[in-house]
Structures are given as C-alpha cells and as structure tokens.
Amino acid sequence: MSIMHRLMGNAVQLNEDQIVDEVGDIFADHEDVQMAFKLVRDMYVFSNIRLILIDKQGIRGKKAQYLSIPYKAITSFSVETSGTFDMDSELKIWISGQDIPVSRTLKKGTDVLAIQAMLASFVCK
Numbered sequence: 001m002s003i004m005h006r007l008m009g010n011a012v013q014l015n016e017d018q019i020v021d022e023v024g025d026i027f028a029d030h031e032d033v034q035m036a037f038k039l040v041r042d043m044y045v046f047s048n049i050r051l052i053l054i055d056k057q058g059i060r061g062k063k064a065q066y067l068s069i070p071y072k073a074i075t076s077f078s079v080e081t082s083g084t085f086d087m088d089s090e091l092k093i094w095i096s097g098q099d100i101p102v103s104r105t106l107k108k109g110t111d112v113l114a115i116q117a118m119l120a121s122f123v124c125k
Contacts, residue, residue, distance in 0.1 A: 013111065014038055019045060023054065026066060035118050039107060044091075046118045051093070053104065067102065069095060071122040079116040082108045091115060 014022075014036040023045065027033070036045040041056035051074075053067040073096045080090040089106040106112055 013114075014043075023052075026052065035114065037110065037115070039110070042104075044104070044115070046122070048122075051119070051122075053102070069093060069102070071125075074119070074123045077116075077119050077123065079112045079119075081112050093119075 016033055018038075019033050019036045022038075023043065027047065028049070031050075032048045034046045034048060036043060043052075043054040045052040045054065050071060051069045053069070055065040055067070057063040057065065074093055075096050076094045078090075078092045080092075082089045088108065089110055089112045091104045091106055091112070092101040093103075094101045106115070
C-alpha cells in the first residue's frame with residue numbers, strides 16, 4: 001500500500017516477519033501469530049490464544065498501551081462495515097465482567113470481514 005493510504009488510516013495487513021520485528025518480544029511460549037493489521041501506528045494482532053490491541057501514543061510513538069484480550073474472555077463482538085457516507089468501520093468487543101465494549105475504529109480499506117472471520121474462528125469454538 002502507498003504512503004498515502006497509511007496516512008489516511010487504511011490498515012495494512014502485516015506478514016509474520018513484520019510482526020516479529022515490531023512486537024515479537026511480547027509473545028508467550030507457544031504463542032503463534034495468526035493475523036495482524038497496522039493502522040498508521042496502532043496494531044491489531046491475532047494470536048492463537050489472544051487478541052492484542054496496541055495503541056501507540058505520543059508524538060514519536062515511544063509510549064504504547066498493550067491491551068491483551070484472551071479469546072475465552074470475549075462474550076460477543078461486532079464488526080460494522082463502512083458505507084457510502086460513513087467511511088469508517090467499527091470493531092466492538094464485549095469482555096466478560098465489563099458492561100462497555102472495547103471499541104476501535106477501522107478506516108475504509110481494512111479487511112473487516114477477515115477480522116470478523118478470525119474472531120469467529122477463536123471465540124466461537
């Protein structure tokens with residue numbers, strides 16, 4: 001994808017080597033990456049045991065929040081696709097014991113159906 005797509009916020013799917021280079025040190029033993037997306041600086045990483053939402057903060061992105069959600073804690077999820085006038089998609093994940101879902105905006109061009117399929121494959125076991 002072009003630099004313009006990245007600046008506009010379109011997510012780029014990463015390959016395993018790129019993921020290991022960026023965040024390889026956060027994985028547990030026997031944890032394998034299944035899929036990952038990068039949206040400017042933020043990342044959505046799907047492993048075989050959890051979903052990791054990485055929110056880079058600050059001007060240089062040195063500070064980061066890592067939200068680790070075990071698939072077994074996800075009670076439900078929704079993915080809203082973009083429309084003609086609404087350019088963004090939305091991902092909502094409800095976690096056991098919490099009333100308010102974790103919500104992330106996904107820019108147009110993100111493969112939201114792949115995200116939904118990946119969540120379904122782990123959550124609906």
